[in-house]
Amino acid sequence: MSKNSLSEIKRSLETHVGAKIMLKANGGRKKTIERTGVLEETYPSVFIVKLDQEQHAFKRVSYSYADILTESVEVTVCNDEGQVKITYIEH
Template sequence: MSHADIQKVKFSLDRNIGNRVKIRANRGRHKIDEAEGVISETYPSIFLIEVFNKADDTTQKISFSYTDVLTKDVQMQLI
């Protein structure tokens, strides 16, 4: 995993800020979280996804690192 690979992921997410995504995150020990949200912000090491919870009408921001995407601990699909 090189710095160039991380920059490619960051650039791709920068272009898609504001777009809806479906996320599947591997949290370890056979725990997988699935959510739909909007790419809200990107930073040098992490990016934020804003997820709307329909059950109680709240929003939550979840952060992931670019290396999570490269190691496939987080899988994203544009909706």
Template sequence: MACSIQSIRQRVARYKGNTVRYRATKGRRKTEERRGVILETYPCLFTLYVESQHSKVSFSYAELLTKEVELELIKDNARTSEYL
């Protein structure tokens, strides 16, 4: 299956409300890794509620396509996980 923005958008929308772990590249050898809940999906971006900071962050679907951001679905707080 070809990976496109449309397929990524549909996959993120399917897991709306679920807990994910995200890893975002922030520049020169800096990465941010946190846990959050997918709040909303919009045509060009999606938002996460970050539990540890009590704040929202947003990412574009293009960042997932280019691997600047990685999402890992956490199932029932277990060790089984799935990458989006």
């Protein structure tokens, strides 16, 4: 894993703190978990998402930037019209 790639992902997410995002995460055993919420905070190794309360049992979830790099998590940032703005997938 390249440290530069992780720092680039972190930098990209930092610009969208407070934005509505959609997450697609690998739930194991061929399950995909889809969640929506607001990108609340970025830290040196993880980012925090405050989930929409009516849809989820948990209030917040955290993922590492390595999850995005390894394609375990796909983060899509949406604009006010609900259209996809940016998708982070490292190929």
